[in-house]
Amino acid sequence: MLIKPRTTPVKNLVLSAVLPIISPDHPKWNQLTQEYKRRCWGYVGEQSLEYYLSFLPHDECFILHGLKLENGTGNHFSIDTLIIFQAYTLIVEVKHWTGIIEVQIRGELLKINGESNVVFDDPIQQVKHQTWQLGEWARIRKLTLPPTQHVVVFSYSKLQIDNAHLLSPKAIRSNQLLENVRLWNELHPTSTDRFSLNQLENTALLLKNSHIEEEFFYPSIHKLGLTSEEISSGVFCTACNYAPMSRIKRTWKCTKCGKQDRDAHVKSLAAFILMFGRYATSIELQKFLNINKSSIVWRILRELKVSKSGRTNATVFDLYSSEVLKKEVMK
Template identity: 30%
Template sequence: MVKEKQITIRIQTLEALLRRIPSDHPKRVLIENEYSKRMVGYKGEKSLDYYLSFLGEDYYIFHDIRLKGETYYFQIDVLIIAPRFILIIESKNISGTLTFDQKHNQLIREVNGKVDGFQDPISQVKHQEYQLKNWLNSKKLPDFAIETCVVITNANTIIKVTGEEKRNTPSIIKSSNIVFEIERLNEIHNHRKKQNKRQLSQLSNIILNLHTQPVLNILNEFNINVNDILSGVFCEGCNTLSMIRAGGKWKCTICAKTSKTAHLQTINDYYLLICTYMTNKQFRNFANLSSSTTSYKLLSSLTFETSGTTCDRKYHITLYQPK
């Protein structure tokens, strides 16, 4: 594994938004539904990791890679670099009975008598193949054969395929069959020259270095006013914005839990929801601090890059990831 599956920026941003909008906010149900949908997909891809763990050291595995094409960015759920080919995986954690209609390029889901249509994952992954091929060519990287695959991560889902299979149609498989699918592809490409360890490592490093996180503006997306965002420091003990600074630490006014680092989540929430930089005053207001000296000490201790003079200094915050 080179780039492991992690909670995405999108999910982290939705979590921050749910922490900081009132329980009766008119957009809350919409946000909760989006969050639930994203978590289902995340758990599905995490379950795929179990089967991918059976692959040997010859395979470089990346989750959630986002690269810049000539005009647009493109994102790949799972990218596997093997010595003789590259495999793009589009993963779907969808329950019920899935019908892949290859005549009309659509995915139909039936569950509990209800029928829904989804974007066709076969078309999605083929478009990703086209974009990745152009990206490799633009970077003058080795000419790999690119294979595609749609993986259904829900073990109970029933898969059906209708319509005539088109040329080079991606395989549609369950997670438990991914290793066998890769073995099949190895046999197909057995005639190709293997890329050596140095070449594979070089390509892996280029992909990691050029991977970029998406820039989100979640408040605009859901049409939420910044004034609707609640200030305060979040208590993990009782899940409320109820911590105050006292005696060099944070203490919850509801459950009495204490913490020395609770403000880090506050800075993360500001970064995810509002802006990638903050002033002393903005941090003080967002964390409900009364002392500018205290807010200065907290911000200065985090070694953020700064710009501006003492009076209007901006702290260019980054996302803190707990170890």
């Protein structure tokens, strides 16, 4: 049973909001563009695992994707995919790497990239640490999980692995996942007396409810090394990304491609949330949307059912309280 579906990582959403509205001449443009491509590629790898997971007996296991949990020390840890069977719990860490990697004797992986080779830490140690943190999470809550297994999956079929004989048997290709599940099923005979499906479903739901969602309380652009002055203002076109669009009789019109859209501000306000956080004043939104009348901003926010606190010039709007904007943010 799918308990928590896979969703686009928030960092991907932030970068997708930022890149269209900063200048390609910006000194960080290439760096941010490459990071966005890398993160999207990694997410593609996680998604590619869905094909193999579809063959699992979904009435006998509980699947959670993209978990982010508190580890008991004030820090967080993330799990790509967690699968809870009656016999065991499986942590899956996905690596969608390309090109050539060379396995070192101590477990590190050398990414061969011309003259600029890169050394990655042993991914098995990474997933072992996730296993320990999940155990601590359960211990603090006085929960008992089925014995935990872990696996690192290289999801890109064309990845070349040199010295593959040095790889841990728990580092596998995507097409080996189901065979490993079969072997673990033999290693851990199911004990229905110890873990009922109802009990495990409740545990899976607790994990889902404990997942730390991004609430957009703080600006994200500062983490990218950007300032608000470097972000283009104005409602940007939903067809060609040009900004600013002109507002004519409650409709936005692109002066570049001619696109007309009554709701173009929705995408721009979603971008504001991703970059600057959920809270804003009317003046801040006027500046960001490039609107010369505060009454227009108030009308737009009222139509989107945005909640507010305070009065007149001190009014603060909670943009993420709007279901329309929340849905747009997570697209």
